[in-house]
Amino acid sequence: MGRYVIRRLLQFIPTVLGTMFLLHYMTALAIQFSGNPVRALFGDRTPPPALLQAITERLGYGDPCLDQRGNPCFGLFADRLQNIFFHFDFGINLRQREVTDLVADAIPFTLKLLVIAILFEAVVGIAAGVLAGLRGGSFADYLVKISTVFVISVPIFVLGVVVREFVGVKFGNVLRGQDWIPDVISSGMFSPVFKPDYPMASLIIPGMVLGATSLAVTARLTRTSIMENIRADYVRTARAKGLTNKRVIGVHTLRNSLIPVITFLGVDIGAAMAGAVVTETIFNVPGIGRLVTMSARTGESSVVVGVVTMLVLVVLVANLLVDLLYAVLDPRIRYE
Amino acid sequence: MSTDVNVKLEALAGVDPNALPLQVKDLHVEFRTRNGIAHAVNGVSFDLRAGETRAILGESGCGKSVTAQAIMGILDSPPGFITGGEILYRGVDLLKLPESERRKVRANRIAMIFQDALSALNPVFTVGFQLAELFRKHRGMSRKDAKVRAVELLDLVKIPAASQRVNDYPHQFSGGMRQRVMIAMALALDPEVLIADEPTTALDVTVQAQIMALLAELQRERNMGLVLITHDMGVVADVADRISVMYAGRVIEEAGVNDIYATPAHPYTKGLLESIPRLDLKGHELSAIKGLPPALTNIPPGCAFNPRCRYAQDVCRKDPAPPLYQVSPNRTAACHFWKEVKGDE
Amino acid sequence: MRGKFLKVAVAATATAMLATACGGGGDDNESSGQTGGTLRVYASEPAFLTPSGGDDEPSLYVIRQLFRGLVKYNAESSAVEMDLAESVESEDQKLWTIKLKSGYTFDNGEAVNADAFIRSWNFAAYGPNAQNNGYFMKRIVGKDDVAPADPDGEGPQKAPEPATKELSGLKKVDDLTFTVELDAPFSGFPTTIGYPGFFPMAQACVDDIAKCNETPIGNGPYKIDGSWQHNVAINVVRSDTWKGEAGKPDRIEYRIFADVDAGYAAFQAGELDVMYTLPPARYKEAKATYGDRMYEQPGDSFTYVGMPIYNKAFEDKRIRQALSLSIDRQSIIDAVFDGRFTPATGYVAPTFEGAREGVCKYCAKDVEKAKQLLAEAGGWPAGEKLILWANAGAGHDQWLQAVGDQIKEALGIDYELKVNLQFAEYLETADQKKFTGGFRLGWGPDYPFMETYLYPLYGTGAGSNNSGYTNAEFDALMKEGDSADSIQAAIPSYQKAEDILGEDLPVIPMWWSKVAAVYGENVDQFVWNSVSDADYGATSLKQN
């Protein structure tokens, strides 16, 4: 186990550096090819050059290598690594706020949203998957199969907007008209958008929308995994041991079947963060995803890259943890 | 072994201690698949006495494993369904028992060993857990006590350093050791009948012999009935008392081991024996049986073996299939021409 | 368009926002409104909450309640009224003397005196401070010394270190009096200083600008409650240090949205009292649903299709006239914008003093005349496509496509859209005059004075003259207006200058924005200032 962890950690380092270089190079290319993003700040007014210059310097876009198309700017990259690892500095946005501050403001909301989403997809997804997997070919199986495929194929932004308008506004307004319904339900949970007064309740529906696609994947994965494992020899052994059906399924089948599911859920943290880009924009959740969308729309590549770099680090760490968890769950991995 | 292993939970209603530990009567199993109904077992019958070893011999797909699974009540259902017959444990028809009662028979009274111990053991639990589970769930022992018993069991099947290995995972054992774990698991609750489904197929020849010897030894000690399912005639010759040869879901010959080897009464049995390579016949071509066994969804009318049979006549190609002819007081064969086959040599 | 992401044309122009941003609240109109309560309003994330930094609409909406300046604008007439200033006077329109009222203080107790203004303006102007509103100090003497020009544009050489930190044109006379010297006479100066860029700043604020940005030290009717909750909310409460007319609500909550559709959903759910804007696609529905609770008024954001006069194909004004004559503005407005714009027939917002209808003689669809003019000009080069430019991702492509379709139908000139440049790059293309065809841009006023629509866009060499238009007569008329004795006296000159544009069409005017705001049932009186937009401090809530 120890050696496995060490090997995995060693692999982690080049991945992190590689990913960061990739992102760095993308920004450099962006500036080299499409010009100084600071200019956009001034819109239709042409700014005095001195002012433009001052802000450019301040944002670190002044390096001459940024004028040479295709130059990978290794010097800048080294500076950037230094900034990140020694000063925890991920850069600043065009309004001169630290990206770390931006993220620090945003992350609690995204985390809450993620927890809701992952809980939702894990609980409902696994339950649906187990139900379908145990009764392959039954009505429940068919229902799960079709509904999950359907959820997967509807673009999340369409789903989100439809939910906001129909559940949040239309249905919510009906609820808000009823006095007997507590506020936390009617104007909290069924608020069409995130509401600072009900920071948790008003995230439930956005979280469910965020988790919907992955829920479908989780359910399908669980279903397949259960169907595979239920026919496994060791499950037959467990039956032959005279164990109760509950134990055969609950201990011997589920434990094995859930290994890929848990792995997926772990990896899905990254995907869910990405999905938050859409969900948070639609439901006005002031999290990371909305930050990325807003920055992308204004072309603030400095923020996009800074935030994504940070997220990628999170994802990489999450992947690492998932791998280690995987090793804990599946002893066969540990000793390879 | 400690004494309390023999304490059965509670008596099964209707158990007749004098009846045979296992009797299978006219068992029928079919699989309902997308490609049609596969008749996997078509009227299999046999008896098993205490301390006796019965071999069920046949090629892959002849229904021998399905028979074993049906006895254990662990058929995958769907698609597998038992459509007829009786499986009697000491006179009680297991097929009529509710699942909760049936469950208590498993491992307690009838246990099973599987072919591939690597896949038959749960890869994510230690062997200790998997052994101890039996004691915990069937005997209500504490984790600690159960663990002690697990170690004892590993000792019993001659696994060295049992107290350490009890915490290992199945993949950390060699093939032979794994099979010993399987045996330990099967014997844990001191069953009266042990079904061994190709217990040595996946093992090296030397290991095969050790395992078979171990099985035989344990069987003798406990006076257990052993149903040995195999396609390996060599193994059978060494350990079996009686043999049922299966083909396409039917028992086509049933006899004592010596009778079969000396004078097979069915062309299929005969073909099997002739396909064993022998040192004294080195250089001769093995006379394997021509053709392939029939698809179970499409068993030919009459004798299922007729397309491959050198004795086949028109009568063999028509229904009904040949009945089991009484060849001698203690043996039967399902061939119209058993006399010719037997006397042919 | 910082902070606000409408998918329509007008909202995506940076100055369209900043534009309307020039003043204090106009709560002078006789208001019978009740005081008290919490007003919850739709907002976008501001860029800065300091007067020297905030130049975008979301910032200004907050800054205007936290700070007050020398002058304010009348809610209805846009006329300049004194606020903190006692008087703003000049003999020659070049050297202005400003006298302050006494007794005003910042939230932290510092006095609002001559120093507070000089400090604030110097801070904004000083190049290395990189304050967005430094731009507005451009007319003051000494600007080049505090923010020297970069010798090679944006090149590798750094701009030289400024020689001084203070504008030489600002002089303190006594505690409550200071003078401002301009580079050139400018009769409109008093109209400009109601813009938040000219608001005062406390010493404590300048000392720690980052902190002041999070927790502003204001001098206005409201003060911040807690600090700026980025991307979530900004809450302000009535300030007890404010000596002027108090705000109506006890508390104003700015709830920050990234997406106007999401904001509208919240409004529909009763979570907001005021939305100063609407998602374009919901206009009709909102009008039907909220009817009398919808406030509509002509706006002052200008959308145009610029003509690259520096390109040979567009040199002849008859070509430009022909193109303009092919467009049915109202039809596009109805189709794409649900009728939310007013077709433009001139170059100055209809709400501005001095604006006239029909200045542009070529702004109504007339296919015959268009064909004739095109023929006179020698026709369009055969086989060439008319290229139409817009920045990406802001929804301009739709109406531009409609413009193209109409030109194609009228003149038989096929078109091609170039809409894949992001805003930064697009603006750079504009600065470098590299457009190869008509280009979409917008403009909003910096101050309520018609000059703001004229010189910056069409003056020879002016900063935002993206067409490369040059007309000596126009320049002369502008100068004449600038040095007129008063705001009123300047108007006739400016009108003559506008007439020249109406004939030359350096840009094809498209339309003016229309304000459409909705407010909730519990709003008693909603106040919209024609210069500084929704005035939350003057908006009252029903009290039971």
Added chain:
Amino acid sequence: MSDLTSAGTAVGGAPVGGDGPSTEATTGGEGRSASLWADARRQLLRDPIFVIAFIYVLVVGSMAAFPKLWTSQDPRSCNTDRSRISPSGEHPFGFDILGCDYYAHAIYGARPSMVIAVMATSGIVLFGGTLGLLAGYYGGWVDTIISRVMDIFFSLPFLLGAIVFLTVIKRQNIWTITGVLFLLAWPTIARIIRGSVISSKDLDYVQAAKAVGARNSRLMFRHILPNAIAPMLVYATIVLGSFVAAEATLTFLGVGLQPPAQSWGIMISTHQVYFLEDPWLLLFPCGLLVGTVLSFILMGDALRDALDPKFR
């Protein structure tokens, strides 16, 4: 041969797998895969879901390839006076906000969606497949390098990565979007191939072929690849669907295709705001899109069931 020991006394066929009634005789790689494919084809053609999905994809494919087959209208012929007119017999999808025929728009909109999906998928199959094959087959440092590069791209969550790349590239057309999808999705397929190559390279028949001196390329392409193709095919089919959806999502986020290009994504994101007033503007493109994605996923499911005997 190698399994003489156990075959020594064996009866008939090789004792592989359980004794289940459906066990087929296994006879080496090529023979097995040939019968697997034939079998799969037979099963697929009998599966109504697969057939319907397949026909749907064919229909959409023909829209993309030959739009003129489906409509004679020019999607670029627009008149703002006809803005948002409801569907009628002559114009079954009505008109969009610019007064362009919506049906023609939808037909022509199939092309970019499909082209992006098909090109990106072929790209990842070829590139990801090759790298996966190399990594799995050679192992060692080749595997290490390829795996680390895979990790790098893998660590970028799909949407975030796409947003970053497209924000930064600032050119949003079919090629860049295809490129971005390709860049972010190839590692998955490489992993799948790598996994199945590793598991099949130890199979007896491969070892046997190696023992008789087969060249590396022959081993890879004749013996190992056929085994890996089934999972790859399944994944590729599903990925086709998800790429069609990805185009629309990127467009919604403002980093996808830009008008006046025509695509379903543009239709959806332009008109989603009108869905309360004129729902058909959203329903038609959405229906087409969802149908396509659904078809690809269902086809992938059916393929997997057909190719994986476990699910028979």
